[in-house]
Amino acid sequence: LAKTTQPISMDSYEGQEVNITCSHNNIATNDYITWYQQFPSQGPRFIIQGYKTKVTNEVASLFIPADRKSSTLSLPRVSLSDTAVYYCLVGDGGYSSASKIIFGSGTRLSIRP
Amino acid sequence: EAGVTQFPSHSVIEKGQTVTLRCDPISGHDNLYWYRRVMGKEIKFLLHFVKESKQDESGMPNNRFLAERTGGTYSTLKVQPAELEDSGVYFCASSQNRGGYNEQFFGPGTRLTVL
Numbered sequence: 001l002a003k004t005t006q007p008i009s010m011d012s013y014e015g016q017e018v019n020i021t022c023s024h025n026n027i028a029t030n031d032y033i034t035w036y037q038q039f040p041s042q043g044p045r046f047i048i049q050g051y052k053t054k055v056t057n058e059v060a061s062l063f064i065p066a067d068r069k070s071s072t073l074s075l076p077r078v079s080l081s082d083t084a085v086y087y088c089l090v091g092d093g094g095y096s097s098a099s100k101i102i103f104g105s106g107t108r109l110s111i112r113p
Numbered sequence: 114e115a116g117v118t119q120f121p122s123h124s125v126i127e128k129g130q131t132v133t134l135r136c137d138p139i140s141g142h143d144n145l146y147w148y149r150r151v152m153g154k155e156i157k158f159l160l161h162f163v164k165e166s167k168q169d170e171s172g173m174p175n176n177r178f179l180a181e182r183t184g185g186t187y188s189t190l191k192v193q194p195a196e197l198e199d200s201g202v203y204f205c206a207s208s209q210n211r212g213g214y215n216e217q218f219f220g221p222g223t224r225l226t227v228l
Binding site: 041043044049099102103104105106 | 117146148155156157158161169172204205206214215216217218219220221222
């Protein structure tokens, strides 16, 4: 499984756009990029997944360059409730029925008023 | 629709005792996973059930851990005897088994403290 590297922590303020970049230099052709979010005292929660270019949903956008060696999770206009740990995962994206998730250390995002 | 539930939310036991954690997956989800995070470490995979069968138990740390999923519904994870290093948060997740992306839905976790 491709190893990922992301910042350990980030700080931002309410109303700002936050971009969290993840490096995955050894990503394989059939790997997807998936981001999970974990609030304190809760289990991780899927937020977005992509293969290439850009994906957007009601929570976030995911930007993936052509070489796919990195990806950027973009959170528009964050609020205090976006304070959480964000995990970047690279693998077959759950398409295999045997897709255990390999978590890294994640990025601890702190939003200030 | 109810999410994944786990019981208890917290458990404090002494070294050498036995603890059983329970997970109720989302109804209709064939896949059930157990993960844990011990203090200061990353969340680690323990095992994966497909219905009542163990698909992958490569992450189980040792034979003090026993997971069951009778009838393919809820699952239990028993630790016997518990050791200090077993302290941590145990997460359960479930997913459907269908074509396409199978998102895993996580429960809130059980915080286990072994004294």
